[in-house]
Amino acid sequence: MSEVRPVGEVRPILELENLTMTFGGLRAVDGLSLTVFEGEIVGLIGPNGAGKTTVFNCVTQFYKQYEGLIRLTNDDGAVDLRDVPVTQVVRHGITRTFQNLDLVPDLSIEDNVLVGAHTRFHTGVISHLLRTPRARREEKEMRDRAVQVLDFLGIAHLKDLYVAGQPYGILKKVEIARTLMAEPRLIILDEPAAGLNDQETKALDALIYQIRERYHTTVLLIEHNMALVMNVCDRVCAINFGKFLAMGAPATIQRNPQVQEAYLGKDEHL
Amino acid sequence: MNRRPTAQAHGRTLLAAIRRRPLLQFALLAVALLVIAVLPHLGLMRFSTMSIYAYTAIYTVVALGMNILLGFSGLISLGTAGFIGAGALGMGVFLRMGLPFEAAAVVVLLISGSLGALIGLFSLKVESIYLAIATLFVGEILRQVYTSVPIFGGEFIRIGAVRLFGVFELNQIFQVERSILYAVIVGVLLLSMVLMHHLVRSRTGRALMAMSRSEHAAQAMGVSLLKYRLIAFVTATLYATAGGILYALYFQSAPTRAWTLNVSLLVIAMVVVGGFKSIVGTFLGAIIIYGLPNLLLKDLLGDISYVFSGALIILVILFYPRGFVYVGHDLRRIVSTLRTRARRAP
Amino acid sequence: MADILRILFNSMQTGSTYALAALGIALIWKTSRTTNFAQGSIGTLNAYVAGILLVSWGWNIWLVAAASMVTAFFTGILIDAFIIRPAARVSPISKQIITLGLIMVIVGLIPLLFGVDPYRLPSFIPGASVTVAGAALRYNTVFVVTISLALMGGLFWFIQKTRWGLAIRVTAISESTSRLMGVPTKTVTMISWASAAMMGTLAALIVAPQASVNPNMLLDVQVSAFFAGVLGGFSTFFGPVVGSFIIAFSRNFTAFYISDIWGNVIVYSLILVFLYFKPYGLFGKKSEKKV
Numbered sequence: 001m002s003e004v005r006p007v008g009e010v011r012p013i014l015e016l017e018n019l020t021m022t023f024g025g026l027r028a029v030d031g032l033s034l035t036v037f038e039g040e041i042v043g044l045i046g047p048n049g050a051g052k053t054t055v056f057n058c059v060t061q062f063y064k065q066y067e068g069l070i071r072l073t074n075d076d077g078a079v080d081l082r083d084v085p086v087t088q089v090v091r092h093g094i095t096r097t098f099q100n101l102d103l104v105p106d107l108s109i110e111d112n113v114l115v116g117a118h119t120r121f122h123t124g125v126i127s128h129l130l131r132t133p134r135a136r137r138e139e140k141e142m143r144d145r146a147v148q149v150l151d152f153l154g155i156a157h158l159k160d161l162y163v164a165g166q167p168y169g170i171l172k173k174v175e176i177a178r179t180l181m182a183e184p185r186l187i188i189l190d191e192p193a194a195g196l197n198d199q200e201t202k203a204l205d206a207l208i209y210q211i212r213e214r215y216h217t218t219v220l221l222i223e224h225n226m227a228l229v230m231n232v233c234d235r236v237c238a239i240n241f242g243k244f245l246a247m248g249a250p251a252t253i254q255r256n257p258q259v260q261e262a263y264l265g266k267d268e269h270l
Numbered sequence: 271m272n273r274r275p276t277a278q279a280h281g282r283t284l285l286a287a288i289r290r291r292p293l294l295q296f297a298l299l300a301v302a303l304l305v306i307a308v309l310p311h312l313g314l315m316r317f318s319t320m321s322i323y324a325y326t327a328i329y330t331v332v333a334l335g336m337n338i339l340l341g342f343s344g345l346i347s348l349g350t351a352g353f354i355g356a357g358a359l360g361m362g363v364f365l366r367m368g369l370p371f372e373a374a375a376v377v378v379l380l381i382s383g384s385l386g387a388l389i390g391l392f393s394l395k396v397e398s399i400y401l402a403i404a405t406l407f408v409g410e411i412l413r414q415v416y417t418s419v420p421i422f423g424g425e426f427i428r429i430g431a432v433r434l435f436g437v438f439e440l441n442q443i444f445q446v447e448r449s450i451l452y453a454v455i456v457g458v459l460l461l462s463m464v465l466m467h468h469l470v471r472s473r474t475g476r477a478l479m480a481m482s483r484s485e486h487a488a489q490a491m492g493v494s495l496l497k498y499r500l501i502a503f504v505t506a507t508l509y510a511t512a513g514g515i516l517y518a519l520y521f522q523s524a525p526t527r528a529w530t531l532n533v534s535l536l537v538i539a540m541v542v543v544g545g546f547k548s549i550v551g552t553f554l555g556a557i558i559i560y561g562l563p564n565l566l567l568k569d570l571l572g573d574i575s576y577v578f579s580g581a582l583i584i585l586v587i588l589f590y591p592r593g594f595v596y597v598g599h600d601l602r603r604i605v606s607t608l609r610t611r612a613r614r615a616p
Numbered sequence: 617m618a619d620i621l622r623i624l625f626n627s628m629q630t631g632s633t634y635a636l637a638a639l640g641i642a643l644i645w646k647t648s649r650t651t652n653f654a655q656g657s658i659g660t661l662n663a664y665v666a667g668i669l670l671v672s673w674g675w676n677i678w679l680v681a682a683a684s685m686v687t688a689f690f691t692g693i694l695i696d697a698f699i700i701r702p703a704a705r706v707s708p709i710s711k712q713i714i715t716l717g718l719i720m721v722i723v724g725l726i727p728l729l730f731g732v733d734p735y736r737l738p739s740f741i742p743g744a745s746v747t748v749a750g751a752a753l754r755y756n757t758v759f760v761v762t763i764s765l766a767l768m769g770g771l772f773w774f775i776q777k778t779r780w781g782l783a784i785r786v787t788a789i790s791e792s793t794s795r796l797m798g799v800p801t802k803t804v805t806m807i808s809w810a811s812a813a814m815m816g817t818l819a820a821l822i823v824a825p826q827a828s829v830n831p832n833m834l835l836d837v838q839v840s841a842f843f844a845g846v847l848g849g850f851s852t853f854f855g856p857v858v859g860s861f862i863i864a865f866s867r868n869f870t871a872f873y874i875s876d877i878w879g880n881v882i883v884y885s886l887i888l889v890f891l892y893f894k895p896y897g898l899f900g901k902k903s904e905k906k907v
Contacts, residue, residue: 062486062490085494086489087489087492087495095490095491096490098487098490102484102486102487103484103487104479104480105483106479106547107479107480111476114476115477115487115491116491118473118491118492119492121473123473124474125469128468128469128473128474129465129469130465130468131468131472139472139473142473175487178487178491182491340709346709392888392891395891395892395895396891396892399651399846399850400850400891400895400896403843403845403846404846404891406839406842406843407843407884407887407888408888410880410884411880411885414877414880415881418877418878419877531653531839535653535713536716538709538712538713538716539716539717542709542710542713574724574728575724576720576723576724577720577724577725577728578724579717579720580717580718580719580720580721580722581717581721582717583714583716583717583720584714584721587710587711587713587714587717588699588702588703588706588714591705591706591707
């Protein structure tokens with residue numbers, strides 16, 4: 001298999017080696033190996049039920065009973081993510097969005113975004129109870145940052161509205177804003193374009209680029225919208241039935257006969 | 271808009287300003303409650319009525335803790351009565367042992383706080399109806415201990431006069447001192463409202479809400495379920511115990527058999543009827559569930575008052591599921607729609 | 617040996633009352649998704665009906681028992697129709713608190729309807745007993761245990777083997793799906809409330825001869841029934857029943873052999889520890905959450 005190396009940075013940030021995840025005898029992910037380099041935008045594609053979200057759940061440690069190795073390399077060196085509890089993954093620089101939005105309906109958009117900054121705070125419960133000057137200052141800084149991030153995404157004017165009742169396109173942006181608040185090195189997007197209209201999807205292309213440029217992150221995404229994948233991804237990894245099919249530049253993957261076969265009958269995506 | 275502001279408009283902006291400032295609301299509420307401390311001395315109210323307000327304030331403190339659990343953290347406890355009892359009876363035991371009031375309060379809070387932490391640990395394993403009933407176990411265990419263990423005495427532990435900060439001796443038999451005790455309780459109520467307001471409008475409050483409403487996203491963002499379940503249960507337990515301590519302070523005697531499941535359910539009802547997540551609403555809930563029946567209905571309706579409060583709970587839940595705190599909001603909306611209609615109609 | 621047997625006989629009777637209440641609670645939990653805190657109060661209300669019929673009209677115990685079962689049936693139906701069904705859309709916690717309101721209404725109504733004096737109800741079979749290995753076994757105990765088990769057995773048969781039972785089981789799994797599939801979930805819920813009320817009333821009639829009919833007569837039964845539910849697990853119908861007998865026996869056993877005061881505390885703490893390791897009870901299953 002010929003790997004297309006990205007130009008510039010060559011340091012790997014995320015490496016999967018022989019990842020296998022079984023659910024009651026069914027192999028949802030089967031011996032998948034994959035390397036994501038720093039600064040890349042990588043797409044993970046495959047037909048429905050190919051195991052894409054399972055891969056994400058393993059990487060972010062929601063599933064722990066996988067076999068194989070998931071290694072993260074950041075400025076502090078390499079970590080075997082298996083040793084990292086699910087709530088600590090974000091501290092190592094990985095954040096994610098969810099396929100079916102996972103927001104707090106009865107909090108404002110700004111407050112939802114602030115949940116993403118959870119690990120960036122230094123004050124604890126006691127300082128919050130007493131609202132010490134330090135807690136107050138920190139809260140203000142974080143709120144300012146949240147407004148900046150929301151402004152970058154073009155929804156700062158909506159910050160005080162409740163999440164409940166907002167259109168899908170806005171909520172998707174709120175989720176992205178929440179991940180950005182955590183100052184991630186690697187953002188994992190689970191179907192960012194699902195549920196968006198054409199216009200919003202087009203804008204998403206540019207947005208994903210801008211996120212990489214402005215926040216210096218790597219992006220790993222699952223997406224069914226092939227136009228988006230072809231436009232924004234540096235490299236694409238195709239899987240089917242949990243198995244690796246091919247990896248390479250979007251155009252190469254698009255022409256790959258195995259990939260085409262996997263999608264047979266799903267031509268409308270291509 | 272070049273109209274001259276009328277007195278009415280002034281009034282409206284003042285109300286709007288109050289609405290935007292929760293801390294001001296708490297302060298106004300506390301002032302209103304403090305006025306009650308004076309009324310009996312002017313012969314405008316019975317002293318027993320002041321005691322009902324005191325008990326309502328105590329219930330509010332307890333229910334605030336319950337609101338942290340129910341409203342913010344999506345958790346429930348049926349063992350609240352046990353912790354109120356722990357506060358009241360624990361104070362009785364430690365004061366009799368000769369501890370100063372403040373030291374006794376700290377010891378009692380530490381003990382129940384650790385019990386609350388245990389429940390928090392438990393809640394990671396056990397959920398839904400199983401968790402609710404597990405907390406009922408804790409409440410029942412405490413109740414059994416209070417009724418059968420000799421150190422808690424028979425029907426009552428008598429506490430008698432209490433010395434605050436080692437200087438102020440207050441005995442509730444004297445009318446002036448009883449009013450001072452009442453004022454202390456209102457002070458603690460104000461403090462617990464402010465602390466809770468701070469807590470829920472912070473990183474901690476957001477984490478609690480994220481934990482209950484979007485558990486997976488919360489975890490992905492670094493919210494440790496263990497830590498925040500502990501925080502939720504410990505805070506709720508401390509509020510309940512503080513309520514018990516205030517009970518001991520005001521009534522200066524603590525019953526052993528009063529801490530049943532029904533008390534815990536009443537506290538939950540206060541939150542439900544008053545409004546999830548609302549601090550002022552919690553006070554409204556306490557007034558409706560405890561204050562109203564005892565202040566008004568007992569005199570008006572006699573024995574039916576209990577039926578009436580039960581029916582009220584059912585009706586409010588059926589027809590006002592968001593809680594009483596929204597009454598003002600909804601009334602305003604109705605008034606403004608009526609106004610626009612009236613304006614449109616020539 | 618005689619002691620153990622005596623404890624066992626005793627526990628069979630108290631266990632039956634717990635089991636009746638627990639099965640009612642489980643039935644309502646599974647079909648209405650609410651914890652019925654009023655299970656005991658509903659039974660108590662109908663025990664008062666039995667009491668007043670017995671005292672004022674001079675009916676015998678069998679007749680008043682039958683009559684109170686009929687009133688229980690209608691109590692259940694009325695509660696479902698006027699309170700539970702309209703509350704279909706309120707939050708789960710508020711729904712549970714509705715049953716607290718119900719307790720207050722019932723406990724408040726009892727003195728108005730029946731006066732403040734407690735009633736006495738006789739046992740079904742007074743006096744006579746047989747001695748088994750040195751321990752007295754009252755015929756009444758045999759009778760109430762048999763009828764409770766028969767009633768619960770009948771209910772299990774009904775749930776497992778009949779069309780209506782199937783409707784109950786599928787409603788328990790998913791109310792909304794069942795409704796879409798044409799299952800008359802409203803009737804199912806109504807039947808559940810009616811059966812639960814009848815079981816609670818039978819429990820009250822069994823307890824009454826020892827405790828007299830008073831507003832708090834089922835307090836202990838009610839709480840123990842909840843505990844039995846979690847011990848056995850709410851995912852099956854027989855779990856709470858098994859849990860009831862275990863709790864009844866271990867409470868009597870510890871009270872006799874260890875300490876009257878600490879018996880309950882020990883049993884409850886042990887169950888809590890057990891629950892930590894088996895969070896869904898003896899026969900319970902965990903439902904997986906999807907990320």
